[in-house]
Amino acid sequence: MADMFNSIRWSNADPDMAERSADVVRTLLRHGHEAYWVGGCVRDEYMGRRVNDMDITTSALPEVTCSIFPKVIPTGIKHGTVTVLMEGQSFEVTTYRVESGYEDHRHPTEVAFVEEVTEDLRRRDFTMNAMARGIDGSWVDPFGGRADIDRQVIRCVGDARLRFREDALRMVRCIRFASVFGFSIAVHTWRGILSERDTLSWIAMERIRSEFEKILTGPAPLRGLELFVRSGLYARMKAPFPYTGHDTKAIEAMNGIKPEHSTIRWTLLLLACGISAQEAEELLRSWTFSNKQREAIVKLLALHESYRQKKEGEATESARHRWVKLVLAHGAEAAQGWLQLQKALNHTGAASASLSVIEQLDGWLRELRIRSLKDLAITGNELLESLDKRGGPWLGALLGQLLEKTAAGLINNDKESLIEEAKRVVIQNEGL
Numbered sequence: 001m002a003d004m005f006n007s008i009r010w011s012n013a014d015p016d017m018a019e020r021s022a023d024v025v026r027t028l029l030r031h032g033h034e035a036y037w038v039g040g041c042v043r044d045e046y047m048g049r050r051v052n053d054m055d056i057t058t059s060a061l062p063e064v065t066c067s068i069f070p071k072v073i074p075t076g077i078k079h080g081t082v083t084v085l086m087e088g089q090s091f092e093v094t095t096y097r098v099e100s101g102y103e104d105h106r107h108p109t110e111v112a113f114v115e116e117v118t119e120d121l122r123r124r125d126f127t128m129n130a131m132a133r134g135i136d137g138s139w140v141d142p143f144g145g146r147a148d149i150d151r152q153v154i155r156c157v158g159d160a161r162l163r164f165r166e167d168a169l170r171m172v173r174c175i176r177f178a179s180v181f182g183f184s185i186a187v188h189t190w191r192g193i194l195s196e197r198d199t200l201s202w203i204a205m206e207r208i209r210s211e212f213e214k215i216l217t218g219p220a221p222l223r224g225l226e227l228f229v230r231s232g233l234y235a236r237m238k239a240p241f242p243y244t245g246h247d248t249k250a251i252e253a254m255n256g257i258k259p260e261h262s263t264i265r266w267t268l269l270l271l272a273c274g275i276s277a278q279e280a281e282e283l284l285r286s287w288t289f290s291n292k293q294r295e296a297i298v299k300l301l302a303l304h305e306s307y308r309q310k311k312e313g314e315a316t317e318s319a320r321h322r323w324v325k326l327v328l329a330h331g332a333e334a335a336q337g338w339l340q341l342q343k344a345l346n347h348t349g350a351a352s353a354s355l356s357v358i359e360q361l362d363g364w365l366r367e368l369r370i371r372s373l374k375d376l377a378i379t380g381n382e383l384l385e386s387l388d389k390r391g392g393p394w395l396g397a398l399l400g401q402l403l404e405k406t407a408a409g410l411i412n413n414d415k416e417s418l419i420e421e422a423k424r425v426v427i428q429n430e431g432l
């Protein structure tokens with residue numbers, strides 16, 4: 001579709017995504033509307049950061065956008081947002097709009113479409129997020145977003161107090177950007193947080209958690225948490241947030257954990273808060289974690305609590321058995337995560353296992369072929385049959401014992417050996 005509109009080059013975006021998004025912008029222009037790239041993609045490209053998605057803002061009304069493109073999803077059509085599908089890529093195309101009537105500090109009650117791109121930019125949160133670029137690379141940067149990026153400052157568009165009062169989540173976003181980009185916060189913007197912080201209690205934990213995830217998986221979680229504590233925001237959420245900044249070693253250790261391992265980073269945060277596995281269960285529920293992530297974190301904490309160092313004079317074999325038992329009780333995944341966590345804690349001097357011990361435990365874990373009941377060469381039913389007994393709670397306990405012994409290498413994992421051991425255990429128990 002190369003024609004009268006020469007397109008800018010995007011150095012930090014997937015070339016296919018950039019090309020398809022340019023198709024969207026050009027098509028809108030050709031129909032006589034205005035259209036720009038806007039928000040995060042413009043900011044990230046300017047900062048030399050990877051561009052993940054490309055949003056477009058246009059003067060075309062949502063129904064018009066829908067009629068221009070063959071494949072659209074009316075995602076948030078009332079608020080002006082339409083998702084345009086373009087050869088496997090998708091883009092959010094939003095009509096220039098202003099918002100008003102944020103009575104609950106989180107949702108605008110009214111949205112009005114407007115004619116000027118500058119008006120649309122004015123409703124956005126920070127100067128660096130309130131910039132747009134045209135097809136030819138031209139800039140619309142009415143609030144000095146580039147200058148603020150150059151100075152490495154986060155600054156609200158307009159009056160910070162009003163902007164935070166409209167939508168309290170912006171305060172958390174502010175800290176998230178400061179922490180992830182390593183930027184400072186403009187004085188007025190910071191004062192705005194201090195004066196409006198009570199309104200944070202209106203915001204759904206879901207949205208706060210998603211900002212928090214970005215702080216934790218970013219390059220400087222400690223800074224984000226410090227700002228969170230210093231601003232007083234930490235004490236004003238719907239759900240409790242027990243971090244008070246005393247244990248920084250566990251937080252510093254996050255830098256030793258890959259960002260994609262967010263479960264381990266969250267576990268470190270809970271350790272820094274002195275939260276037990278049992279307490280974590282409820283806390284993570286209140287933070288609206290998915291069951292899967294909550295369980296993974298709780299298992300890691302539980303393993304951490306049960307781990308005991310090798311005692312003076314304890315035989316290596318016995319230490320190995322204890323470790324195998326822990327792995328079986330909490331799962332191999334939790335064990336792997338815990339070893340990584342310990343490695344990271346070693347660098348900040350807060351580990352409960354030394355590097356040489358970690359290496360040994362890691363070796364034992366890798367050797368471990370039998371990790372759960374499904375790896376056993378016998379099923380519960382087969383056991384019942386060969387023992388000629390009826391099922392009951394004792395069966396689970398017996399299977400557990402067999403699992404432990406095979407995993408530790410004390411008996412072989414074949415039917416015959418397992419049945420033999422089962423009989424021995426049953427006779428022993430009945431003799432009691």
Ligand code: ATP
Pocket residue numbers: 038039040041055123124125126129130167169170
């Ligand atoms: P990220 O890199 O995490 O995607 P982002 O700035 O792109 O950051 P999005 O949630 O994708 O964040 O929002 C896209 C754009 O929408 C922002 O750049 C900003 O212009 C605007 N925006 C998002 N959330 C708010 C908000 N709470 N208040 C005002 N404007 C917002």
Ligand code: MG
Pocket residue numbers: 040041053
């Ligand atoms: Mg974005």
